[in-house]
Amino acid sequence: MTSAPVSRTRHRLRVRTERATDAGLLGRLPAPTGALAWVRDGSGLVGWGEAARFEVSGPDRFAAADRWWREFTATLEVEDGLGVPGSGPVAFVSLAFADRPGRSVLVVPEVVAGVRNGQAWLTTVGDGRSTEVRPVRRPRTVRYSDGELSVPAYREAVRAAVARMRAGGPAKVVLAHDLLAVADEPIDHRFVLEGLARRYPECWVYAVDGLIGATPELLLRRSGRVVDSRVLAGTTWPHDGVPDDDLAAALLSSAKDREEHEYAVASLTGALRPFCASLSVEGPSVLRLPNVSHLSSDVIGTLTGTPSLLALGAALHPTAAVGGTPRADALAVIEELEGMDRGRYAGPVGWIDANGDGELGVALRCAQVEGATARLFAGCGLVAESDPDSEVREAHAKLRPFREALEGM
Numbered sequence: 338m339t340s341a342p343v344s345r346t347r348h349r350l351r352v353r354t355e356r357a358t359d360a361g362l363l364g365r366l367p368a369p370t371g372a373l374a375w376v377r378d379g380s381g382l383v384g385w386g387e388a389a390r391f392e393v394s395g396p397d398r399f400a401a402a403d404r405w406w407r408e409f410t411a412t413l414e415v416e417d418g419l420g421v422p423g424s425g426p427v428a429f430v431s432l433a434f435a436d437r438p439g440r441s442v443l444v445v446p447e448v449v450a451g452v453r454n455g456q457a458w459l460t461t462v463g464d465g466r467s468t469e470v471r472p473v474r475r476p477r478t479v480r481y482s483d484g485e486l487s488v489p490a491y492r493e494a495v496r497a498a499v500a501r502m503r504a505g506g507p508a509k510v511v512l513a514h515d516l517l518a519v520a521d522e523p524i525d526h527r528f529v530l531e532g533l534a535r536r537y538p539e540c541w542v543y544a545v546d547g548l549i550g551a552t553p554e555l556l557l558r559r560s561g562r563v564v565d566s567r568v569l570a571g572t573t574w575p576h577d578g579v580p581d582d583d584l585a586a587a588l589l590s591s592a593k594d595r596e597e598h599e600y601a602v603a604s605l606t607g608a609l610r611p612f613c614a615s616l617s618v619e620g621p622s623v624l625r626l627p628n629v630s631h632l633s634s635d636v637i638g639t640l641t642g643t644p645s646l647l648a649l650g651a652a653l654h655p656t657a658a659v660g661g662t663p664r665a666d667a668l669a670v671i672e673e674l675e676g677m678d679r680g681r682y683a684g685p686v687g688w689i690d691a692n693g694d695g696e697l698g699v700a701l702r703c704a705q706v707e708g709a710t711a712r713l714f715a716g717c718g719l720v721a722e723s724d725p726d727s728e729v730r731e732a733h734a735k736l737r738p739f740r741e742a743l744e745g746m
């Protein structure tokens with residue numbers, strides 16, 4: 338199902354980008370909800386207000402979103418003195434993980450603040466109405482309860498998936514579970530975003546239509562003809578008293594983790610190569626975060642043509658980092674054994690501009706926030722050698738960033 342574009346104005350919208358001083362990004366978000374963000378270590382984009390929105394669901398969601406964005410941007414009157422990726426018209430994007438169910442969203446803010454390579458700008462769409470600035474609030478209490486898939490049910494699903502793989506099923510399957518958090522009052526998106534950004538400067542901190550998180554994984558960035566991606570798969574986490582260097586060395590030499598990683602890199606490069614004149618992979622190395630460490634590979638390519646970022650995303654998603662290998666078999670096992678609606682968790686999240694450039698991360702380490710409730714997600718890649726108890730602990734470690742940000746730890 339494709340919904341009609343919703344635009345709040347009938348006449349030609351005017352978009353204007355001007356240079357600005359770098360006054361920070363997340364700290365400028367004026368309101369507790371409706372935050373739009375894609376920020377890594379002080380650079381990126383934040384937006385607020387809503388000039389237009391497009392919602393879509395189904396297997397055609399990437400193409401429908403791409404089409405809507407082209408048609409929408411063609412109607413705009415743009416004045417952009419900067420001409421860098423992210424200046425001019427921008428839409429924040431968050432696409433559903435699965436073909437069904439799931440709702441994908443594009444939001445065009447009324448105001449965008451951007452910082453790139455030390456250069457700052459402000460973009461206004463329409464009259465860019467000023468919004469009343471409200472103080473950031475922290476929750477006083479947070480209570481947790483089971484989501485659609487409890488921890489015991491998740492352990493059982495992992496056990497069943499591993500049995501399938503040992504019996505000749507898919508080589509890799511990624512299974513996730515959820516956790517509900519309820520605060521004593523509506524959650525202030527900015528409080529969570531700032532907590533995530535403070536603890537995870539290596540991650541892309543994002544917010545689109547209530548999906549809030551800090552992801553270390555980049556599905557794809559397009560800047561003109563250059564594309565790059567950061568593929569993660571294979572994880573360890575702090576174990577009692579084991580020095581970090583020893584954990585990293587064990588991860589690098591773990592055959593199980595390298596196998597998981599190899600599937601993820603192969604799925605990304607296999608889907609991207611047909612679009613590229615050149616493509617190279619660097620890795621794996623170990624990416625260390627406060628809660629977990631991952632095997633990480635950086636992929637960089639040069640495009641032969643000019644497919645938009647959304648068109649490329651359609652070919653890449655879901656990689657074996659969040660789906661599995663072979664893709665269709667793994668998705669069937671996920672649907673059967675996980676059985677929950679992932680919503681936009683593990684889908685592409687980020688932003689696009691009018692030239693088809695932008696950044697799409699993999700929506701990990703996140704929650705869907707609605708009022709006082711947050712639905713947190715975490716998953717793990719499984720291969721035939723995976724151990725259910727260990728995967729439950731890994732998922733627990735991956736839930737930590739959002740929990741700690743929400744609790745203000």
Ligand SMILES: C=C(O[C@@H]1C=C(C(=O)O)C=C[C@H]1O)C(=O)O
Nearest residue numbers: 569570571572658715716717718
């Ligand atoms: C699925 C998640 O993470 C993915 C799975 C990983 C793994 O299994 O080692 C590592 C990074 C991500 O690609 C998640 O964080 O929910």
